[in-house]
Amino acid sequence: MSRPGDASASRVAEGAALGVRLREGDSGAAAAALNLIEDRSVGGREASRALLEEVSPRVLGGEAGGHLIGVTGPPGAGKSSLLSALVASWRDAGRSVAVLAVDPSSKRSGGSLLGDRARIEHDPGDDGVLIRSTAAGTRLGGLAAPTREAATALAPVFDVVVIETVGVGQSETDVAEVADTVAVVVQPGSGDTLQFLKAGIMEVPDVLVVTKADLGDTAVRAKRDLATALSALGSRGTPVLSVSSVPPPQGIDELSAALDAHRVTVDLPVARARARRLTALADFIAEHGERGLRSLGGRRSATRLLDNEGAALGVPALVSVLERRARSSSLQL
């Protein structure tokens, strides 16, 4: 007779084993790891913590090497076509790529249609490209906890990990919490972005991309307007790039170079530690809700609590910190 604990122990062992494989750069473990990370059952979460612990900087001996890039922008801006071209360019340069495509559709039934991967061209026989579609989580914690954790888990395996989200205003803030570099993608003539930037509704991104350069004058004008708005906001350093995904693609290599150039300017240990803390908080909220957050004294005090922890701590360890504190301050949890 097997005891109930056995199943759970074996899942934890499975999670740890997957984490070890990821740490060693085995992309074959990636899909199974994502299945586990998305599993919100009690057993699944225990296993997923074991997995994430194996890829924490504490165990890795430093930050994972993959470049976490957020790509966001309004629907129809041409993100998927742009990603097709970028993926091809990265592959040509010998870099492996994972794309986490977050789909905004989450209808009454709870189901969603994940259509993005269809629009990102790639060679299905190429193991150096992984595309995973996920439904957006609740707005409560911004970007869904599994997506944040997935990005963390894939960073040791893939040279580039893209988190693709849809929207203007909140989406780049959400994705900035996880990504090393955020690129906002807009199409010419989308005055919204310009207004949002000016009004401060939208944060200044690391790289601004104007698509459909093949439109000629319209694209040139859009690029100029955005550059003017950015410099008026005092952000002279933000590159504004014009690209076209229509063959022959234009501006893709320049964009790729601009993304790399930004990465160099990031203090990775600090940025990643912050990302892990926010991920831990999102995970905690996904599990324990507003009530759990109240028992920590609110978001700000929870953040402070995490800020005091070691920078190399992985997400599971940070979640444990929050859960221990919540338990000690409220017996209800």
Added chain:
Amino acid sequence: MRTYAGHSSAKESNALYRNNLSKGQTGLSVAFDLPTQTGYDPDHELSRGEVGKVGVSVAHKGDMHALLDEIPLDAMNTSMTINATAAWLLALYMAVAEENGVDRNALSGTTQNDIIKEFLSRGTYAFPPEPSMRLIADMIAFTVDEVPKWNPINICSYHLQEAGATPVQEIAYAMSTAQAVLDRVRDRVPAETFPRVFGRISFFVNAGIRFVEEHAKLRAMGRLWEQLGRERYGVEDERFLRFRYGVQVNSLGLTEAQPENNVIRIALEALGVTIGRDARARALQLPAWNEALGLPRPWDQQWSLRIQQILAFETDLLEYPDIFEGSKVMDGLVDELLEGSRAEMAVVAEHGGAVQAVDYMKTQLVESHRARIGAIEQGELKVVGQNVFTSTEPSPLREGEDAGIMTVDAKVEQEQIDAVLEWRAARDQSAVDQALQALEVVARDESMNIMPATLEAARAGATTGEWAGVLRGVFGEYRAPTGVSDAAAPLAASEALTDLQDRVERVSEALGRRIKILVGKPGLDGHSNGAEQIAVRARDSGMDVVYEGIRLTPARIAATAVQEGVHVVGLSILSGSHRELIPDVVAALRERGVDVPVVVGGIIPPADEREMLADGVARVYTPKDFEITRIMGDIVDLVAERHGVTAGAT
């Protein structure tokens, strides 16, 4: 009078045509296989299982010679169902006529050449929208003087109805397509030629079972067409303003259950488009009674031809002037359709015209189709033998050894592959290379017409795949919108759907994450209407759905299943290539270590179904399984069973 025909090799199809012509058929209607329609040679990876399947494989001039052997081209009206590669097939036809000593002025016929409806419904596109429209405009500009009896384009409202269009949508989207084409041709021909161009545009319309309304639809289209000609394009000559159209009667409404009833449906639909002289179809094609079962045999096609002959020669149909003249009811119906169509055309125009509105129109069609299917499931729309009057005596029509359908010999594919390899080895390679290089130069220069260089490549012996390959290189690849992402949530969930949502929720909870399904269409079959409905319903029942659209290789489906971590894979296939492709997909999945249930939907004969189930497919659904919610319930059960969790009420 003709039947849409063609299968396997050019030689076999030629024998079939000559047989049909001897039975009183007066023209040819050529069906090409999917590789030919989408611009791939028989030896391309995507062609697997499709060579010679839904039509004839024509890979080069030699195949076209064999196809037309001993058929007098100067006396023949040839209709070719060809779109993305229409310019190429017309060039092959012209090259063969040339070598047979027939003057191109004597060639008459039609190339379908309506790419918009390929994006919306039929799926055999090859290039992105703008370059595709350029090819069409080039062909029209070329043929109007060079092949004056040729109808270069046949705008198809037919496939829109198959994709779920209401009569208003069918009219509006077809007319908007015509407008998009004409706007582009206007820039490419001299002003004095343009009225003749307008006069060469013809339509291919559907005839559904609501045959009174369908007749009104045709009258409305005639009125709109004339108005478009006069007001938008300034055409004044009456001859050019006439609405010219052919009809294929509806296949969508043909049932797998009690298939003999389809003969009556077909006859009524044929009556609807011939009954009033003012809107009588100029050409009529009837499907076979057993299309929902598999490939029709020659006898089945003969039966359809006889329906037309009875209508024309036994009834008094053709003896009177227009019998609806002065009918208040008919005029009222026509006015209603005109009003609706004009409003919908205005919406398309707001999107920037038919090309820019492809996404919008596709979403509308998916919605309409969803409403139609929902009504059949709920019993609001009655389909005799399917959702009412379903008890039946055994049908003697399906008792023959072949179970009432024809199958294509799997050998054909290998023979065609060998033949194209042989063809490439035997030709003058440097002439081909030169012709293809010249084609590329022309393709890059939008001011040039693609036809002369295409004709040169046809003469030199280039292949279908090479011609399309050069253009893909210049124009890029394209995936059409699936129309499902924007599908609205169901307005009112039925009790069955609510119950299903509860089960999906329970199983998802037990699994730890939401049930995730991959809906895939392997091969070149572009008829995605069924797959789209499955995808939308799966979403409505609460699943996460990965849908990548059409034209997927088994390798891509397997890679997606792994990367997306799906719990179940649903495959849809209607082209008859399931016998090759389904085992390929299952093998690719197993090779990748994906051990999830695979369900299949399509036009699948019982013998094939048994074989698939034995090979590890979990469920097979055919057109008789029209209750999608029930199919979804099965899928939930399969997932639950595979993971040892319970889906039942607790």
